[in-house]
Amino acid sequence: MNHGLLPGKVVLITGASSGIGAAAAKVFAQEGATVVLAARREERLAELVDVLRDKGAEASYIVSDVSVAENAARAVDFTVSTYGRLDAAFNNAGIGGDRTPLHLMSDDVYDTIMDANVRGLWNCLRYEIAAMLENGAGSIVNNSSVGGLVAIPTAAPYVASKHAVVGFTRAAADEYAKQGIRVNAVAPGTTRSEITADWFGRNPGLEDMVNSMTPQGRTAEPEEIAAAAAWLLSDRCPFLTGTVLPVDGGFVNQ
Template structure:
């Protein structure tokens, strides 16, 4: 990742924050993006204290104007965009499909699907001007298999994989690689809050994991770093499951 300029969305916590740490340890310059300014500001400060090159920009990926400004900020600061980790996403309150509100469905699709769509459009335009690059989109094991009472989330993460494949095929000849990550159960603020409120859900999730544990965010971030790097130069259109064997069952 040495000397690469990398944009990370959803960088304020969880996998995105871990990616910022992993990418900078491997030599990248990072631009951190997310809806909440405070965690981005704190993380940027910590990275700089450790000698990394980092900056941040507040952006809601569901807003096309925000995404345009986010990419323009990256270009104005660094002159180019080498890689992007489109990691921003939201979950959904678990309830049966026929009882799910339209507003919940729209919110999940706006962030998880339209958000990736917005990012791809502007990131690809920047990379075309630069002669190529690498993009990684965060899907989920829910983009590979279904679970119950989470239909909007499952649909959104399947859509991310479809967008990834379409972009990979369309821009391969232009030197732009596009891949997806499919993380399994991963420790994050959102997951920890859910398990605190629903201890039985944590026990059930761990029982369904072959390794009998959740991933640490850094373990998923390492996979993202590999896909973004030149070490994965012949990998495009792929979905890499980082799930401790969950989808092998």
């Protein structure tokens, strides 16, 4: 018998080709889940699925840009047609953005961030919830950010998009609680990834400055965010919905 957090659960993970999403695929599989990975980069997805299968996990992938509604629908349909149901979803797909003063931010930057972080989530929630209503139950975790809880200077569209993730989480949790669907969110602090590596590489000293603002004094590993998401998705917290869990080394509590 598997005593992990997610034994037998069929879980869809978006943005699964790198960073927190790829870490979630490994963590969820270790916790007993069957995982379906969705992202835009097929080579990365195929490599990750091979790794998971080599370790005995049940895993599949579908190439999907969830900012396009039809692609989000296909990801959910693929999951249900392959495994018979959708038990849980980790809506992780999203992007960051360069730091620019608000009055200098272009329409293109705003549109790109909002499409990825807000429209993508909107698309996923619609189709995931519809599938879970067929089951009579389900659990969803959305990936927000500490930027969804506090202000971050020179990142206005990103901050707005992550506040929107919080709003969607709370609204969906309230709307579907009586139908057996829980909706929560994680709000990561600075987390090691390709994006943050590039960001820190272009801004010497920035990582030390950010870490000095975090009580634990370090950057999170993506597996730490994934572990929190796994718990929220699991049956270990059945009375928890509509919450946004900071996973930030104490940053927002200062």
